[in-house]
Structure formats: structure tokens, C-alpha cells
Amino acid sequence: MSVPVELQVEPAGISARLSSWRLLMNNRLAAAGLVALVLIGMAMLLVPVLPLADPDVTAPADRLKPVLAAGHPLGTDQLGRDMLSRLLWGARVSVAVGFAATLIAAVIGSAIGLVAGYAGGRTDNLMMRGIDMLMAFPYILLALAIVAALGPGLMNALYAIAVVNIPFFARNVRGVTLGLARREFVDAARLSGKGHLAVLATEVLPNVLPVIVITMSTTAGWMILETAGLSFLGLGAQPPQADLGSMLGEGRAQLFTAPHVSIVPGLMIFLLVISLNVLGDGIRDVLDPRLRSGALARPGPVTDIAADRGSFEPGARGSALSIRNLETGFLSAGGFVPAVRSVSLDLAPGECLGLIGESGSGKSVTALSVMGLVASPPGFIRDGAIYLGDEDVLAMSQTRLIASRGSRVAYIFQDPLTSLHPMYPIGRQVEEAIGAHQRMGRGERREKAVALLEKVGIPDARDRAAHYPHQLSGGQRQRVGIAMALANDPDIIIADEPTTALDVTVQARILELLRDLQRERNLALLFITHDFGVVAEICDRVAVMRDGEIVETGPTGKVLASPQHAYTRRLIACVPELGLGDTFLDRIEHLFKQPKAEAQT
Amino acid sequence: MSEAAIRTQGLSKTFGGRRTLLGRTRHEIRAVKDVSLELRRGETLAVVGESGSGKSTLARMLVGLEEPTSGRIRIGGRDAMEMRREGPRAFGRMIQYVFQDPVASLNPRKSIGQILDAPLQILCRYDHSGRRERIQELLDAVQMPGDTLSRYPHEFSGGQAQRIAIARALAAEAEIMVLDEPVSALDVSVQAQVLLLLRDLKRRFALSYLVISHDLAVVEAISDRVAVMHFGDIVEEAPAGRLFADPQHDYTRKLLASAPRIRKE
Numbered sequence: 001m002s003v004p005v006e007l008q009v010e011p012a013g014i015s016a017r018l019s020s021w022r023l024l025m026n027n028r029l030a031a032a033g034l035v036a037l038v039l040i041g042m043a044m045l046l047v048p049v050l051p052l053a054d055p056d057v058t059a060p061a062d063r064l065k066p067v068l069a070a071g072h073p074l075g076t077d078q079l080g081r082d083m084l085s086r087l088l089w090g091a092r093v094s095v096a097v098g099f100a101a102t103l104i105a106a107v108i109g110s111a112i113g114l115v116a117g118y119a120g121g122r123t124d125n126l127m128m129r130g131i132d133m134l135m136a137f138p139y140i141l142l143a144l145a146i147v148a149a150l151g152p153g154l155m156n157a158l159y160a161i162a163v164v165n166i167p168f169f170a171r172n173v174r175g176v177t178l179g180l181a182r183r184e185f186v187d188a189a190r191l192s193g194k195g196h197l198a199v200l201a202t203e204v205l206p207n208v209l210p211v212i213v214i215t216m217s218t219t220a221g222w223m224i225l226e227t228a229g230l231s232f233l234g235l236g237a238q239p240p241q242a243d244l245g246s247m248l249g250e251g252r253a254q255l256f257t258a259p260h261v262s263i264v265p266g267l268m269i270f271l272l273v274i275s276l277n278v279l280g281d282g283i284r285d286v287l288d289p290r291l292r293s294g295a296l297a298r299p300g301p302v303t304d305i306a307a308d309r310g311s312f313e314p315g316a317r318g319s320a321l322s323i324r325n326l327e328t329g330f331l332s333a334g335g336f337v338p339a340v341r342s343v344s345l346d347l348a349p350g351e352c353l354g355l356i357g358e359s360g361s362g363k364s365v366t367a368l369s370v371m372g373l374v375a376s377p378p379g380f381i382r383d384g385a386i387y388l389g390d391e392d393v394l395a396m397s398q399t400r401l402i403a404s405r406g407s408r409v410a411y412i413f414q415d416p417l418t419s420l421h422p423m424y425p426i427g428r429q430v431e432e433a434i435g436a437h438q439r440m441g442r443g444e445r446r447e448k449a450v451a452l453l454e455k456v457g458i459p460d461a462r463d464r465a466a467h468y469p470h471q472l473s474g475g476q477r478q479r480v481g482i483a484m485a486l487a488n489d490p491d492i493i494i495a496d497e498p499t500t501a502l503d504v505t506v507q508a509r510i511l512e513l514l515r516d517l518q519r520e521r522n523l524a525l526l527f528i529t530h531d532f533g534v535v536a537e538i539c540d541r542v543a544v545m546r547d548g549e550i551v552e553t554g555p556t557g558k559v560l561a562s563p564q565h566a567y568t569r570r571l572i573a574c575v576p577e578l579g580l581g582d583t584f585l586d587r588i589e590h591l592f593k594q595p596k597a598e599a600q601t
Numbered sequence: 602m603s604e605a606a607i608r609t610q611g612l613s614k615t616f617g618g619r620r621t622l623l624g625r626t627r628h629e630i631r632a633v634k635d636v637s638l639e640l641r642r643g644e645t646l647a648v649v650g651e652s653g654s655g656k657s658t659l660a661r662m663l664v665g666l667e668e669p670t671s672g673r674i675r676i677g678g679r680d681a682m683e684m685r686r687e688g689p690r691a692f693g694r695m696i697q698y699v700f701q702d703p704v705a706s707l708n709p710r711k712s713i714g715q716i717l718d719a720p721l722q723i724l725c726r727y728d729h730s731g732r733r734e735r736i737q738e739l740l741d742a743v744q745m746p747g748d749t750l751s752r753y754p755h756e757f758s759g760g761q762a763q764r765i766a767i768a769r770a771l772a773a774e775a776e777i778m779v780l781d782e783p784v785s786a787l788d789v790s791v792q793a794q795v796l797l798l799l800r801d802l803k804r805r806f807a808l809s810y811l812v813i814s815h816d817l818a819v820v821e822a823i824s825d826r827v828a829v830m831h832f833g834d835i836v837e838e839a840p841a842g843r844l845f846a847d848p849q850h851d852y853t854r855k856l857l858a859s860a861p862r863i864r865k866e
Binding site: 183184185187188189190191192193194195198203206207358359474503504505507508511530531532533534536537560570571572574575576577578579580581582584585588589591592 | 769793
């Protein structure tokens, strides 16, 4: 099973790395920022060898020459110094100070953040309150105070800017570390004998590094601006040394007679900061796994369906749901990857059909395809037909399909804690489900919601309706999920691993509830699970899935007692059962003995 | 050798309950209440319970990831607190832990080689060539291919990741292993293979297992003795055969009755 996965691993790893670069280049703004920065950086590195005039030699006779004057492409300043030369030398100083400050702030701030987040408790409290104190002052005031205490000068300005920016790093890094420090791999490293320092440096830091890089790239431009600000006020670079801020400050007096003296360094600052910022944003987008996985790309309301799918007749007469030759998969850079292939199922009214398979077998994709709920992009239904009664879902208009969700086919999901909204009381969520399809007054709707909650066995339903999901136990939350599914009297309920997250005693009661409701309302139930025991408890028929295909279908008792397909036999043999005791392992041993490669799954 | 592998006496763990600055008492949760149990050398003891029963907290206390509120733990005849004071080395070579979620227990930014190297270097103090040899032995023991070492955790399936996690626990050469739901995140066929692997390793390296699980059928397949936990208490403890054939406590009976079965009699 794992062999194809392993084969794909190497190329996938390389393409992932390639695509980070490609992703960055696809972002035009970031690419432009990068190009501008590379050009400026090259110019600055080459300054010492370029045939430029000495930036500090004054020539009062040539003062305030305009742009494009002979021998001075960018003119001269109020002391007759060459502007181009001063601009490049000055940018060199500003950028060096800005980056040095970023680096210092990053190292100190990250160290504080790492220790505070990892140690937690009192250490965290003390350190973060210190950081809060730094943040309590307006940053420029704080920088001014630091420079005032240390005396003006470029180095002191650098320290001031670094100190002022420590909190940004400390807070960002602490937040991430806090989450990582409680992770299992950190515990595991401690059990491997690593001390706290080693754990921080070798386990936590590599995971925090992307955050530090992102923070650096987004604050570097800001730091250059602050350096310029301090120099502009005369607290940074001292004359005659050139620096973008001091050039701006000196040019201020000539703003009306010779505007180029201040506009030229101003433009340079603008160019530097804007290109750093767009590049920083680009890097953040590339490194943030959430943005990268396309979490921000909103899926369409309905799964994309191929226009040229074949025509299929519904299966058995009178089926509530009939899936014919369904082929659903995902579109990726490499083309269409099918997750489900030529799946055909029939579900009669009042019947419970179990769909069983191991992870990755395509059972959930099959279930979500029924109402076009596979997220698109990348989901794509390439072929097949899905009949509700005698109407093909895949041929329905979008509005009709959306109107059928909940009213004709309802879903129950695995983890009600994630499918219920944490901020609304459960009663209101059930009312919302009713209101989606039925028009009735508020009072009436509330009554119906309470009745539904009572129906699914929530005690004191009227009071409980005002509770929030987190106040309920897992089993009760799942009951609310079932109440919402029942709200509009659907003909079919699709339950996707509804009891997997529950304890066995709770699971037994939820299964009982589902079975009773199904009988009472003559519901067709498509029950997706990986557990043969659960199938035996509730399903009339069962379909076994493997690698996107159905390998065997039949009445539950028959499939479980005498499975026809080798895969089903093997799967059932692997399920430990009460009463077998330690003979179970002896019994399955031979299954994994012969093919050595198989044992490496 | 007569000394038990693990023996706890009156072990308790309470979360919260301390006074705040204003003198109010915080909400108190007694996760583990006065638990005394014994894991004999070479046996498999299973602790069974539902979520919230305190079984994971108990396991975490045994391996030193959680500080007990009161009570004593003796591991291999020595006091656990005393051993921990000597540093992580003495402790880590005595008892190791396998986590429930194998993928989460492997650092995503480290190669498998680096992950397996840490315990060999720090706990066993092997030199470079010794470590290479041992890593190869470990990979063979958990039946993983040799090219595993240069790869990263996300490249492996759940079952493979659990094999790697087991290899890491074995690396420390500890005789006692605490396994916290070692197969509950795995598909049944993979689960069966990992259970077989655990049995083989136990025989080969003379290990003692303390297995935490909620799955009664798995427990019955692998354990010698079973302790049932309910709200922080051990309500029943018996040899596996007797507990499953003739449960004494009401809660045990309820658990057994709730377990779904393939073949109903």
C-alpha cells in the first residue's frame, strides 16, 4: 500500500522546494521588490570601486548644482558635495545600520521569546512584563531617550533602534514557542536525554526559525526608516558622514531653492523601504503553511463537475440514493489524481449501508461527492451520476443542489466540536438549521428545536438549548449534530465516522439512537466507518472500499461471516476481538510473514 | 531481579486547586487518585479507561513528564525522584515512553537519522561508528528500510512513524516501556502489524510493557494483567483472562458490554 507513496516522496520533496521559489516569483510585487533590492545592494557593494567623487569633499563654488549637471548626475548639495556619491555611501550606511539593528533585535528578542515561551509560569510573566514596559513608550520617544542617555552617534542610534524593536521579536517568537513547547516531540526529546538548553536550541528553534525570518523581513524596512528618522533629527550619523536621514535633514533648509537635495535621499528611502516591505510580504506568504495550502482561496459552493461525463441509468428501482460509476479526485499541478474510481452504490429507503475502509480508501470523498461538498479547487468530479430518487444530483442547478442539502440529504460529521459553531448556543444552531429550509415564526422554530433536542435524548432540552458546545460532553455534542441533521426531515442521512471520536460506552448509546431514529422515520442511512464492530452493530448491508474502489458489497452478516474478497478477509482477520485473548496475535502472524515488503507498511 | 519494574504507592495528581493571588481557590481536578500498582518484570500490564479517566496522566507521571502531587514511584527498585535528580541519563536508560500520535512525537524539521541519534549519543554515549551500527540494528528491529535515515517525518505513514518512534524508545536500551495508546491512531491492518512487532521486540529484548489503551480487544490480545481506571481510580485489577471472562466491577462490565463486536453470539 505504501509503495507508491514512497516512490512519490523524492520528487514531491524537490518540487515543494522549487515551488517556494516559484511561488515567490509568481508574486509580481515581491519579485519586483527583490529585483530592486538586488540592484541597490549591488550598487552599494560596488561603491568603493566605482569612479565616484569623494562624498565628503566640499566645493563651495559648485554648491547646489541641479540634477544632470555636468560631472554631477544628481547635482550637488549645499556644500558642493556630489549627491550621487553621497547617496550611495549614505544608503550603504543606512542599510548597514538598519540590518545590523534588525539582526541584534532578532537575536535578543528571539532569545527572550524562546526562553519565556518554553519556561512558562513566573519566568514568562517576568520577562513579558519587561517587554510590555518597553512597548509602553512610543518607540521614537524611547529611541530618543536612549540616544540622549548614550549621546548622539551612529552606533548609539543602532543600539536604540535595536532595543526598541526587541519586543516585536520577543512577542512573536514567544507565541509560537508557547505552542511548540507543549508538543509531543519536545517531550520525546526530553526523554531522549536532552537538557532544556539542548531542547530549545535543537528542537524548538528550528521550528521557530521561519517566524523569525518572517519578522525580520517585515521589520527591516521599518528599521531603516527609524535609522533615517534618528539621523534626520541629528542623533544618528554625524557630519560630515553621509547617511540617508542626515542628508534629508541637511536638505530640509534648501527645500524650496534646491528641492533635489532632499528629494533624492527621500526617494532612496522610499524605494528601499517599499521594496523590503513587498518582498517581506512575499516571503511571509511563501513560508506561512496556512497561506500556502490555499486556506485563503475560498472553495466554490459546489464541487466542479466535468461537462463531458457519460450518462448512466439509476440502479435498482426505488432506491433513495443511487451512485453510478462515480469518479472523484483532485486537480493538481501534475493533472487529475483520482481518489474514488467507478464507485456504484444503491441505498434503499429505510436501509443502513455501511461504507468501510482504511484511511485514504476514498470513503469520505464518496460521501462528500453526493451533495457536491468536496472543496473545489482542487476537488473535481470527472465521471458518474448520483441519483436521488430519479433525479441526477450532478445535473441539478446550483441553487437546487444547495436547497437539497439538509432537506433531502443531511450529514453528520466525525467531530461535533469542530462542526458546531463555538460561539452560538446549541439551540440557536438547531434553529438555524430549521430556518435554512422552513419558514416559520421564531417561537415556533424554538419549540421545534427543543423538540428535536428532546428527540435525540438531551435531558432538560429547554435549559440545555442555551448552552454552548464546550459545555456539553462529546456524546451530547454528537446528539446535537444528529438533531441538526434531522431538522428538515431528510430522506437520507450520511454519517461520516460519527462515533470515532467517542468513548465506547457513549458510542454504544449513539448507535442505538441512530438505529431507533432510522427505523422510526424510515431513513436511508449511509454510514461511513473504519470499524467492523460498528458495522456489525448497525448496518444492514456493507460495502468495503480499498484505494478508491469498492471491492465487495453484501449483507452485513454474510460479508462478515464469509468475506469473498481477499482484502476483506485480511481486514477482518486483523480486527482484534474480545474473547480471542492472546491467540489473536498467533492467528494473524502468518498474514504478515510471507511478503516481507508488505510488512513495512 | 525480584524487584518489580514499576511500583507506585498512593500516586496522585491534582491539577489546579492552588490559591490565586486574591486568595481564591482555583477549580481543582483530581486526575489520578491514590493509585498503587505494580508492573512485574517481563510482563505486560494494561491500564484501560475512557477519556478523562486519568490513564495518560498516570503514564506521564511514570516517565517523569508530569510531577506527582503526592505518592511514590519506584522504577527498577529505585526511587524515581532520586533517579531524576541524578540527571536524565539514569532515568532515560531505565524507562522509555511511546506516544499516542506517532507523527506529532517526531520533530518535523529533523531527519529520522538525527532523531534516532539523540538517545544513542546522550543516553548511551556511543561513539560515532557505534551509533551508526546501533541505528542500523534498530531499523532492522522495527523492520524499516535503510534509506529511512535521511528522510523527514512527514514522508512516512502513521504506521511507519510509529515504528520509528518505537525504534527511538528502544535506542535508550531501557527495559521498561510505557506505551500510551500505541495503536489507536492506526488503521486495523497496520495496527495488527505494530502489535506483532511489539510482541516480538518484547521477547527479543526482555522488555516490560505498561500499555495505556481504551480498546479492550487490543488489550486482551497483548496483556498479561489489566487494570481498569475510572475517574482517576483503579476500580479493578486482574489477570487478563479472568478480567475478560468474569469482570467484577460494574464499570468493567459496562465497558465490556459496550464494545462493538463483529460476531454476535
